[in-house]
């Protein structure tokens with residue numbers, strides 16, 4: 001018979017660990033499904049003359065949470081969840097990638113996001129050595145330096161807004177036109193004297209020595225240029241890991257799970273927290289707080305269901 005838990009948490013990052021910690025504290029029968037414990041918290045970032053920077057606030061807390069959860073958890077399933085579906089009695093069935101199924105009264109989804117990659121030479125090599133996917137994490141390190149922002153949509157405009165007061169100059173590369181909510185506002189930002197706009201230019205490779213030193217671009221007419229840069233912000237967007245619950249919960253236009261202030265989704269009994277949701281912003285301390293809220297909400301839900309069942 002398929003084992004039924006009070007609550008199952010998907011994902012062992014900051015949000016999932018915080019949710020699991022509360023559900024364990026509540027003495028519920030909890031399972032955590034995740035290949036790892038810790039999620040995305042180790043990001044060494046260095047620049048020329050700036051040795052490895054600890055830009056992740058709360059990483060120590062995540063490690064402490066991981067230890068606490070590992071010590072209290074009887075069911076850490078080292079797998080991923082392929083699919084979640086609702087059963088007739090209102091509980092959930094989770095189909096794991098390995099083929100097993102488990103059931104749960106409540107589910108907390110904390111599966112995070114992936115950054116959209118550039119897929120050019122030098123990208124992997126210079127990640128963390130001048131190349132960043134997260135302006136809010138790394139922009140302050142580039143004060144007084146030359147940087148490139150690659151993108152075109154809202155995420156790259158948000159990166160420009162925080163980089164303009166910091167960087168000495170910004171090359172903004174938009175290979176193909178992207179939709180933005182407020183074109184007039186974007187045009188005003190792009191006309192800033194310290195911003196050069198390259199529309200229709202594609203990045204061919206990121207170049208450097210020990211650190212990023214520039215990017216090679218090719219234009220529509222085949223013209224090739226090298227721009228000197230100390231930093232490259234790849235700001236195409238984030239891809240939420242939502243495949244397990246697609247079709248079951250409401251998503252926004254970027255695929256983030258829509259939640260209310262209690263981390264409840266559009267499906268009763270299914271909660272979500274951290275980067276995979278609509279909540280601003282993708283940062284470790286935010287995810288820990290959101291995960292704690294989702295854990296508390298799931299606890300409340302399980303308690304209410306138990307009372308109803310008598």
Ligand SMILES: Cc1cc2nc3c(=O)[nH]c(=O)nc-3n(C[C@H](O)[C@H](O)[C@H](O)COP(=O)(O)OP(=O)(O)OC[C@H]3O[C@@H](n4cnc5c(N)ncnc54)[C@H](O)[C@@H]3O)c2cc1C
Pocket residue numbers: 010011012013014015016033034035036037038039040041043055056057079080081082110111112113115132133134137138241244273274275276281282283284285287
């Ligand atoms: C390049 C980069 C740099 C960053 N730098 C910083 C920084 O300097 N400071 C900072 O505060 N934040 C930084 N962040 C953001 C920070 O890493 C995230 O905000 C935080 O880790 C989000 O926590 P989370 O628990 O929501 O998701 P994650 O940490 O992404 O954890 C997701 C978890 O879900 C698991 N998972 C995924 N799919 C499934 C599935 N189907 N079933 C089960 N488990 C699944 C994963 O294995 C993982 O355990 C950075 C992010 C990126 C991408």
